[in-house]
Amino acid sequence: MRIGLMDRLPARVTALQPGPVSVQVQVTLPGGDVLCAVVTRESATLLALAPGVAVVALPLTPGVLLSTGGVSPSAETRWPATVAQLAPGPLNTLVRLQTVRGTRIHAVLTHAAVAELGLMAGAAVEVGILASQVMLAVPADAVSAPDANASVAWARAR
Secondary structure: OOOOOOOOEEEEEEEEEEOOOEEEEEEEOOOOOEEEEEEEHHHHHHOOOOOOOEEEEEEOHHHEEEEOOOOOOOOOEEEEEEEEEEEEOOOOEEEEEEEOOOOEEEEEEOHHHHHHHOOOOOOEEEEEEOHHHEEEEEEHHHOOOOOOOOOEEEEOOO
8 A cells, every 4th residue: 555645653552542433542753752643433443552552653744733933833742843944846835844852744834834934944843733634554464454455554533
């Protein structure tokens, strides 16, 4: 299976908070950054999510928010970071970021947002990631996926 996402972050499940329909999943990345995702209860069961399970967190770039000036984004995950590089395109700008703990992640912003935030390489920012915009994947051999030929079983955050 091929997935067209910029960031694939290896992690381990560190906590689960079940609700009536969904489960908030907390994962910890190798450098210590903690990321939250929300998946359906059915997906959490299908993926056999439990503390200690290895996963790949797949944040969607539209769910990666940036702020400056001491204002924190309204998101379940918040990390201090530095702008590593700006890559302007015809429609928007790809912003490459590195958190203080070493996690590399990307955001896509409009040119106007980049200008309004005063972003440039080396600028300090606060990264916010919406839990509803994080997918989780586990190796297919770790779950009993209905499609035995799939190389990855995944659950879209809800």
